[in-house]
Amino acid sequence: MKQLIIDSLRIEGLSTHDIETDAPLFGEGLGLDSIDALQLVVGMENAFGVVVPDAAVGTKVFQSVRTMADYIAQHAA
Template sequence: MIVSDEMIVQVKQMILSALRIEDMTPDEIDTDAPLFGEGLGLDSIDALQLVVAMEKEFGVVVPDAAIGTTVFASVRAMAAYITENRK
């Protein structure tokens, strides 16, 4: 799935906004780095916050953590999931 640069930026902005990360800019987030564990070091609390944000901003549902593991693999994976499932 090819995702637009615009969507990549939108996803990064959503992450920063939903998680209230104030000391980073979208450019500083690696598009292909893992979001959990290494990378941004997110956890399950962050995951649910991102699920809510994705639903609110894009109308896209992540039903459970198993799917979330794939969706939240990276910014690019999130953007691809949103592009594919956006209403």
């Protein structure tokens, strides 16, 4: 999941060890924004076939690496 974030967002100089599993991804955490959110939606869909339908669901899914993993575990075919 951490690698998916790094690859989808093309974050240079960041390794999976730099991302905390429960740290917030938006705002004070990784500092992601709405442009990043849509990029992550596409990345998740391509990698796992899981759809995040809108920003309201996205706000919950993209709280942290853990919430992303939980969402995929619940929705992957």
